[in-house]
Amino acid sequence: MALKSRSVTSDGKRVMTMEEFKRWLKKFDADKDGQISKSELREAIHATGGRFGMWKSRRGIRAADANGNGFIDDGEMNNLVEFAEKHLGVRIVQF
Known part of the structure; x- marks a missing residue:
């Protein structure tokens, strides 16, 4: 499940919108x-x-x-952006 994006920055990060990031991350929701x-x-x-x-x-x-329940739901995805940019090699952009 590789990350797909429009482009890659000079520092190697994949550029994607928040919606693209959410769709990609939801692929890992094993129990749906x-x-x-x-x-x-x-x-x-x-x-x-x-x-x-x-x-x-x-x-x-x-x-x-x-909310401290141990899970990231759709409403908390925006909170994950800074983490993703640092640890998942992506840059989230607004279009």
Whole structure:
């Protein structure tokens, strides 16, 4: 499940819109409950070639999970942008 995007920046980050990012991340929603769990986020990290998936997924959940239930739902996806830009090699742009 490679990241697909329009272009790649000079620092190697893939450029995508928030909607493209959400669609890509939802591919890892293994149980199709509409939420991203820590293990599902770990799979996304590994799919981008990232290392330390367990540690990074724990940090990503903490960074994005506004209601503290341990999952990232659609309303919390925007909270994940900074994490994604740092650890998933993407740059989220507004079009």
